[in-house]
Amino acid sequence: MGSFKHFNRLAWIGMVVLALALAGSSKALAITSFARQTGLPCSSCHTIPPELTPFGRAFKLNGYTLTGMPQITAKPAHQEAGLSLNRNMPIAAFIQFAYAGTNRPQPGTENWNFEFPQAASLFLAGAMSDHVGSFIQVTYDPQGDHFSWDNTDVRYSNRRTFAGKDLVYGFTFNNNPTVEDLWNDTPAWGFPWVGPNQTPSPMAGTLVDGGLAQDVGGIGTYAMWDGHLYGAAAIYRSMHLGNPQPNAGVGFGINIRGAAPYWRLAWQQTMGNNYLEVGTYGMHVASTPNAVTGPEDFYTDVAADAQYERILPTLNNNTISVHTSYIHESSNLLATFAAEGAGFPQHNLSTFKLDGTYHFRNKYGATVGYFNTWGTADPVLYAQNPIDGSGSGSPNSDGYTLQFAYWPWQNIDFTAQYTGYLKFNGGTTNYDAAGRNASDNNAAYFTAWFIF
Numbered sequence: 340m341g342s343f344k345h346f347n348r349l350a351w352i353g354m355v356v357l358a359l360a361l362a363g364s365s366k367a368l369a370i371t372s373f374a375r376q377t378g379l380p381c382s383s384c385h386t387i388p389p390e391l392t393p394f395g396r397a398f399k400l401n402g403y404t405l406t407g408m409p410q411i412t413a414k415p416a417h418q419e420a421g422l423s424l425n426r427n428m429p430i431a432a433f434i435q436f437a438y439a440g441t442n443r444p445q446p447g448t449e450n451w452n453f454e455f456p457q458a459a460s461l462f463l464a465g466a467m468s469d470h471v472g473s474f475i476q477v478t479y480d481p482q483g484d485h486f487s488w489d490n491t492d493v494r495y496s497n498r499r500t501f502a503g504k505d506l507v508y509g510f511t512f513n514n515n516p517t518v519e520d521l522w523n524d525t526p527a528w529g530f531p532w533v534g535p536n537q538t539p540s541p542m543a544g545t546l547v548d549g550g551l552a553q554d555v556g557g558i559g560t561y562a563m564w565d566g567h568l569y570g571a572a573a574i575y576r577s578m579h580l581g582n583p584q585p586n587a588g589v590g591f592g593i594n595i596r597g598a599a600p601y602w603r604l605a606w607q608q609t610m611g612n613n614y615l616e617v618g619t620y621g622m623h624v625a626s627t628p629n630a631v632t633g634p635e636d637f638y639t640d641v642a643a644d645a646q647y648e649r650i651l652p653t654l655n656n657n658t659i660s661v662h663t664s665y666i667h668e669s670s671n672l673l674a675t676f677a678a679e680g681a682g683f684p685q686h687n688l689s690t691f692k693l694d695g696t697y698h699f700r701n702k703y704g705a706t707v708g709y710f711n712t713w714g715t716a717d718p719v720l721y722a723q724n725p726i727d728g729s730g731s732g733s734p735n736s737d738g739y740t741l742q743f744a745y746w747p748w749q750n751i752d753f754t755a756q757y758t759g760y761l762k763f764n765g766g767t768t769n770y771d772a773a774g775r776n777a778s779d780n781n782a783a784y785f786t787a788w789f790i791f
Contacts, residue, residue, distance in 0.1 A: 370474070371750055371790055372429035373398070376465045378407030381749040382701040386658060388752070389528045390696070393614070396521040400507055400563055402496030403465055403472030421469075429465025433790035434458075439535035443779035445726055452537055456481060457786065460489060470509075471495050482536075488553060488580055490518050490527065504565035511559050515552040516575060516601045519559065522616055524644040524662035527552070530694040530708050531740050533754055538782040539726055542764055543712055543734030545668040545690055547601075547622045547640040551593065554578060559601065569618070571603035588631040596635055599624040605644075614648040627674060634674035642666040658698040666690045672720070681720040688714035688734060704744045711737035721764070723772050730772025733765025738777075752788040757781070 374381050377398075381388070384395030391399065398405055408425055415421030435458045440451030456479070463475040476489035496509035511519045518527040526548045544550060559573025577595045579586055588594035605618030621641040627633050644664040651657045668688045675681045694708035718732030738760040745753045763777035764770050770777055 370431050370462050370464045372431040372462060372464045373403065375427065376406050376408055376425060376429055386660065386698050386701060387532065387696060387704040387706070387744055389532060390523045390660065391521065391528075393609075399521055400496065400509075400561075401498075402470055402494045402509055403474060404468075404470060404496065406466050423466075423469045425466055429463060431462040431464060431790060433460050433462075433788055435533075435786060435788045437535065437784065437786040439538055439782060439784040441538050441779065442781040443775070445539065454481065454537070457536065461486075467493075470497050488514065490515055490553070492519050494519070501564060506562060506564050508562040509560070511561060511571075511573070512557070513559070513573075514554075514556055514578065515549075516547055516555070516557070516573070516622055517603075517620065518552075519561065519571065519573075520603065520620075521569070522605070522618070522644070522646050522662075523660075524616075524618075524646045524664050525620060525642075526664075529664065529692065530662060530696075530706065531742065531756065531758075533784075533786055533788070534756065534758075535782055535784040538758075538784070539763075539780045541712060541734075541736035542721060542727055542729065543688060543714065543736070545640050545666045545688055546593070546624060546638045547620070547642065547668075548666055548690060551575065551599075551624075553580065554591075554593070555595065555599070557601070561603075567606055567608060569603070569605040569607065571601075573601045574598040575601060575622075586631060588627065589629055592628045593624070593626045594628065594631055596625040596627055596631075612650040612652065614646075616644075616646040618644050620644065628678070628680075634677050636674045637671040638668060639670075640666055640668045655700060657700060659695065660698065661693075661695045663693045664691070668714075675720070679719070682717045682732075686715040686717065686720070688712070694740075701749070702746055704742075706740070706742040706744075708740040708742070709737075710740070713737075716765070725771050725773040726775060727764070728771050729764040729766070730770060731765040735765050736763050736777075737761050738763075750790045752786075754784075754786050754788075756784040756786075758784070 384392055384398055386392060411424040411426060413422040434456050437454045437457035444450035459479040461477050464473060466472045473493040475491050477486050478489040479486050492511055492513040494509050494511040498507045513519050515527050517525040523529055555575040556578045557573045557575035559571055561571035563569045576598060577586060579591055599622060601622045603620040605616055607616040624638045626636045628636060642664055647661040649659045670686045672681045672684050672686060676684045691711045694706055696704050696706040698704050713735045716733040721729040721732050721734050723730050740758045742754060742756040759781045760777040763780055768776045
């Protein structure tokens with residue numbers, strides 16, 4: 340009881356700190372280079388960033404190339420290349436400050452920590468030519484004290500008529516499966532959009548749900564037909580940034596053998612003030628852990644997703660948005676089992692997420708989210724370890740996230756977030772067989788983002 344009171348007291352201190360910050364500041368976190376390029380406010384493309392509006396989805400689909408600024412141009416000729424170039428370099432930057440803590444301290448560490456900064460990023464984002472645009476991000480990690488490549492999507496886009504309907508099509512080079520997606524119910528841009536990096540998180544996750552982010556490189560193609568039917572396909576290979584090339588695979592649990600295919604199919608429909616998207620996506624990976632030859636592990640992830648939005652004209656055009664996804668992963672860990680890293684080869688893992696946000700126009704947003712992960716228990720694969728292990732060998736975790744966001748200006752964001760765990764790494768009480776309970780990892784998090 341004493342530790343819970345201490346947690347509540349510190350949480351209230353955090354709320355006071357946030358309130359003082361808000362009082363000293365007079366919306367949404369978006370890439371300002373896009374705003375400079377188009378001449379449009381950030382709210383044209385975003386509600387709660389990175390959550391996209393219909394216009395934002397169209398802007399991304401068409402290759403980030405819409406522009407309202409002066410161009411340097413040259414018309415193409417028979418033996419001369421053309422040119423269409425923004426007069427200004429499409430650069431943006433952001434810095435993020437954070438304060439976070441857990442219900443119970445992690446043994447041997449200080450609880451409730453400030454991070455100034457938690458992260459800082461530079462962006463090269465915008466039109467490169469008539470049909471080519473980019474979203475390129477490099478991020479500074481204060482704990483590692485270095486910059487590293489972050490989400491990247493460079494794409495070519497064009498359009499034509501097919502079967503009497505408009506067809507937008509293109510190609511993408513990217514480093515994170517789902518980063519090229521238009522919706523906010525897939526992993527790269529799904530809720531929670533921000534979160535702490537110093538609090539415990541569940542040990543198990545499907546591969547397509549961020550398990551390959553920035554560690555792979557891929558090329559793909561996509562198309563939207565008649566504004567309704569969307570399809571995409573890509574292939575990926577391991578990159579392992581910061582390591583010598585050609586890749587030797589040593590020290591990496593995932594080394595893609597051959598090429599890993601990714602697929603995506605979705606349908607979107609607007610009905611008056613209502614919008615609905617339903618889709619599916621998935622990926623198959625063959626991997627040789629810690630090597631580039633030898634026994635292989637196999638992962639197949641198949642997912643279903645949906646996104647619903649409703650505008651409320653009678654309530655000042657406030658908006659409700661709902662996102663949900665279900666991912667099922669079947670794995671055959673032959674190599675990991677042979678190396679005694681798993682108790683047996685065949686495993687299943689599933690994740691379910693659901694979140695809903697009430698947008699007070701583009702200045703406030705209140706979000707409630709639920710998450711659940713469950714799968715095959717394996718005391719070797721999910722080994723016992725204090726805090727981040729499982730005493731039962733089970734990967735099962737579930738909980739909720741509450742978030743309130745405020746944007747005094749469209750390029751400044753203040754967020755308060757609370758994550759509660761109903762189950763953590765297979766248990767509610769003493770889940771790690773070292774005396775820690777799931778609720779001990781409940782975390783409060785306060786952050787401020789400034790983008791310019």
